[in-house]
Amino acid sequence: MPAFDTGGVRVLGVRHHGPGSARAVRAELERLRPEAVLIEGPPEADALLHLAGELEPPVALLVHRAGRETGSGTGGWAFWPFASFSPEWVALRYAVDHGVEVRFCDLPAAHTLAEEPGRPDLGAGSPDEVTSDEETPGEREPGEEPPGEEADPEHTRADPLGVLARAAGYDDTERWWDDVVEQRGDGEPSPFPAIQEAMAAVRAEIGPGGVRNQRREAHMRQVLRATLRAGHHRVAVVCGAWHAPAVHETVRHTVKADTALLKGLPRTKVDATWVPWTHGRLATAAGYRAGVSAPGWYHHLFTAPDRPVHRWLTDAARVLRQDEDRAVSSAHVIEGVRLAESLAALRGRPLAGLGEVREALTGVLCEGEETRAALVHGRLALGERMGSVPDTVPMVPLQRDLAAQRRRLRLKAEPFIRDLDLDLRKESHRERGVLLHRLRILDVEWGVPRTPEGSHRGTFREAWRLRWEPEMDVALIEAARWGATVEEAAAARLVDLAGRADLRGVTALTEQCLLAGLDSALPTVLARLTDRAATDGDVTGLMAALPPLARAGRYGDVRRTEGAQLRTVAEGLLRRVCAGLPPALHGLDDDAAAHMATLVDHTHHAVTLLGEEPLRTWTATLAAHAGDDRLPGRVAGRLDRILNDADELDRDTLRRRLARTMSPGIDPARAAAWLEGFLQGSGLILVHDERLLDLIDTWLTGLAPERFASVLPLLRRTFGAFAAPERRQIGTAATRAVPPTGTVSLPLDPERAVPALDSVGALLARAATDRRNSPGRAEV
Template sequence: MIHLLGIRHHGPGSARSVLAALHTLQPDCILIEGPSDADALLQHVLDPAFVPPVALLINTPIQKQERPQAVFYPFAEFSPEWQAMRFAAQHTIHVRFMDLPCQHGFAIDSEWQAKMAEQAKQEQAKPDPDAALPDAAHSEVLADIDRIDPIRLLAEAAGYQDSERFWEHLVEQQPHAGNVFELVGDAMQAVREHIESQYSEAQQQSYAYYREKLREACMRKALRQAEKDGFQNIVVVCGAWHVPALRELKKTQKDDNALLKGLPKVKTESAWIAWTHGRLNRDSGYGAGIESVGWYAHLWKHYTQTPEGQAIDAEKISIDWLSRFAHALRQQGQDASSAQLIDATQLIQALLSLRGRHLPDLDDLQEAIVSVLHHGYALPQPVLDQLLADEKLGQVPEALQNLPIQQDFAQQCKSFRLKLEAPHKTIELDLRVAFDLAKSQFLHRLKLLGLQWAALENYPKGRGSYKETWTLSWQPENSLFLNEMSVWGNRVDQAAQALIHDQIQHVDDIAILARTIEGILLAALDDSLETALLRLDALSSQQHDPVLLIQALNPLANAVRYGSVRPFNPELLQQIIHRFALRISLSMPLHCQNLNDEVAVERAKQLDQFYQLIDLLDDAELRQAWQSLLVKLLNTETLHGYLQGWCCRIAREQQLIDDAQARTRFSHALSSGQTPEYSAAWFEGFITQQALLLIHDDTLWQLVDQWLLGLSELQLIELLPLLRRTTSSFSHPERQQLAQKSQHGHSVQGKQQGLEALNQARSQQVLAVLQQWLHLPRDQDLPARQADTQEQTV
């Protein structure tokens, strides 16, 4: 006898009903929706080291030339399929998967993609570029078919606006097992007939429709094989959508055999990997997902704590969820008292009585939280997301990590006390400590491999380079990526070394190669360093663009500073840095000629970056090369005004010219002999972010004042946007000081000159009156007064 249990993937109520049905039916064979080429992995589900969520990974063999095809079949603890697997293993019941093998699915996918690519190529060769592809509608049909939600149609028929709440009330909150599966199957039968009756001919010829027919034919074939193998009491656990297609086995046998005959296939590999709750959502690649994983996990916990045959305690479900939310609110510094929890619980019980339900759903709980705990305000989204996501990472037994690189990775994570966790976690490393240095090298090797697990947050900008901050967040696809890297070596360091060596041989961009060299030093892959440096030297000798050389110099300059905390011989690296700096110094003047305004500003930024790198390296020879470059640019008369002004300011700061020379150049640039455009550009290059010069240097202030007063009205209007852009780099207090200074109409020096021009005769008369008022001695009385004072002292 065949029992069809139509479920929703990852549903706690479905899982509970499946377990109840299995206890009642006591089958001798259980067939589960899943790829039949992963049957060998079912024997491991009872391993105590398994901690859901986990997933089946099926992929094609790993090759260096291209990424493998792969598909995941995830299972949470409350997934009906997972509970059926464990039940079969616990009761020694034969269990197998019944879906289309991935060895056929991958091959069919490849053939279809090749067919579509060929059609696109033929269409591009046609004279009419607007002509549609013959099967272009099929891709739209594929999306339309995938978007059909049968549960949504049932929910609308039942008067629900939310399919999630409908399915939760109908199945997930109900303790029944009995004929619920027959009722669900009948409902799906009606839905399928309604949907398929509306399919057009093009839809029935689409790839999505064909793929679904293949899957259901394979499921029916597996059922017939189970009967042929002598099993008498067979239970099928599959998505409710497929139940109607599995009811008729004899009528469809001939068509199924014809459909499945001669299918292409490829070689596949399978493994268990850890999964996360965050991936069990509606967009999950495996069938139906769920929006509120945390809520379903909460329901499952209470379902499993309730003995068989007893009613589920609705009040306990409410109190537990409210307590978790209150705890999260308190962590955010918000109020959530015990009295409020009691009031919210009573409100939920009243709502359930009014709505005629036994168990609360998520809407009931959120209404009570908003009304009582949060005083009518909208719920804080971070707290709500944290509870609904309930992010956690499953675990897979180490014995099932078959590839050597997986074992090496797990061993190093254990030795460095790094846990694979889905939530983001920040760690700080002190590279002066040997343990932290080794941990940093391990993380940098993973980064070179391309594993998206650890991200380096802060990057040292100054001369200190002994601190690192990393953010760790493990995602399921990292397991697949780690498998792919096994083609490069059996250990993490070997794989990183081989991959980097291959990249060095094929890279032609010196900036990319320079960043790779920096990564090699950070990861302590010394065997690849000399090869990379020689390759970089060869590429740079063919490169004459100083801008690209500056981009490459940046990571190299950072790398050379690591010698204090990362032991390596920097001699060859320093030689290449010197050659880079000298080439930049020699070629930059030529690349600063005939520039427009935008490129001139960009070139000044690149020169400033070059100067910062020279200053960081703190090398006398390189500093001399930089100063020679600056002086040469400063004396180039055809240089763009912005660059001339910028070079003048930097030369003044580095004391290559004195203040008098700087004022002379300033005066010349703003003189009437120059065009207003040139003067404005020179002024912008000199003054940008240098408001203090104008505030404290009165000579420069007078030069600017005279230049502005000498502009005609039309010239001032044309230059006003540029001047406004220049002054926008000043801070608000600096702009206020400049405004106050401009209101006086003259400089501090002018005030002092005015005091010197006072009438001395008239001032003496005023001083005589003040001396009488204040009883001060007059100038002629001072010697007599001083003599009297000396006699008294004696």
């Protein structure tokens, strides 16, 4: 094969995220002083390369279809991530800092996004998987074919690094690559000639890969030829090690053949921008196939080339002292370093790797506590951090508006989970909550509502859990079709959703409209709600739609929104529910009765928010039908409990209904179902009403054994739903209950009592003997 130093072209085959490769690229560029640098990446981003000096890695190039509609579900976007230890990033920073021309040379994303919009590595399923970064030296599928093209199974299963690692006597591919490349120090000979020669040998054995790989390499050669024709004599090409032989041997491939490979490819219009990225998204655990197992470790190796083991264990000791409250001294660190270096020497490694420092952390700093060591090691190995991009990068107006609001409201986008508690009585807090609700309407789940704890419950409180993910920038770009600002886009999206939703969906959207402060969309959404309510004859649908509408109307004033109109609509729904409720309560099986009891419960809680007059109307409707023996037992019990709690049912009437339900002529299963509906949610009424408890106790004790066995599962389900303290209180009350007929006398069988009396006598005699044999013990 041609020598590596042929002409003025240097092809640097790298791993896409590796500190050793990055240091080697930097050393080679400083030695070569190239006039132009070509980097594997999407050419559409060439206009953004001058911004590299203003970026803080990790960052990513985002290329997406221009004008793509939201929710198409076909992908249409892809990321190219860069960390501080990525060789491509080092090459890019060198070119920008030295004023050297720099270009991307991979197959344009305009082709790949048009050709394979649904392919997972283009971001449809996992947005952090990258189109052009996938065929890394460690990639297990260097010849993977796109869908619809026939692939050679031998090629798609081939692992070039695995072949080389086995030839070197390693059974762990990652460990071999780390030893040979990533843990190399500054000043060592360039590894690129050996890498290129090794990859050429593997390619000669297993083939160059599929058609997609060949097209990519053909485009790289085309860009290289154009750069040489432009008068640049010293050119450095930084690409994946798998592609290095094909790019270096440009003279062996004709222009005609490369042009034929690229002819007729589909094309779509795309836009590109820089977005922040995270170390978590660079990890293989996140599903990124070109990722690394420990981004934090690689970042450490790159930024601390001198004494990396010493510094790593020092950082671990600091974490143990500050976060775990462990007494870790400098002596622990010294002994940990000695152990890591000794293990590396025993294993024939040039430098202690991640495995050795983990064992040192476990055995010395954590003194054998594997769980604690795993937590600290995992935190350091990931080294979660998030990059940043300046305001000068291209953004859609929606992104710029969100960035401005984040700065104004002091909400920082962070890659880790943070809880946020808001007091809606404060203007700044209310605006934060409004922004988070608007983003959720746009499918940007930066904040997720959570249940507040303890004293933070209340209508004027909101609790959120925040975490920013890189793909949320994609969601913002997709949502840009709805408007230029977050408020405008959220309002337009809400109106669109309301036009296609059913009654229940429209009521939920009405509540979202108020939470998000979208007053401009409220009239349209309410009009949709009125239309749906007028044409929906399903009472259960109306009952399900009422609670969110009642909440919105009741708590509108807290959020400074108009609630009177909402309460008017809610009262109209309630009237229709009351008119259609009677027939809906009859002819229900067990499952339907349970669902109806839940709906009645939720509707009652909603009506209590609407005021006294609607509540009187609702309770009057329930009272008119509560005594109907044709109602399912669970529904009848629930109606009686609601009326009892609302003081609309006197105790004597309740006891008469209970006595009638539990009379001997009634099926015990119906009585158990009534009891389940009556006690649903809370059984404390049995603690405070002994006569009610007596009725239930008398009913149970009077059941025949076979009937008791049939209702026992229902009773267990009813009482098992109560909290343990509540069950204890009911049990205590049951032991105090006195049967209304007086003392119960049970027949005594003296013959059956004889064995028990003999056992008691033996126990007493034994206790007396123990006292005599132990005179020093206190008498009991």
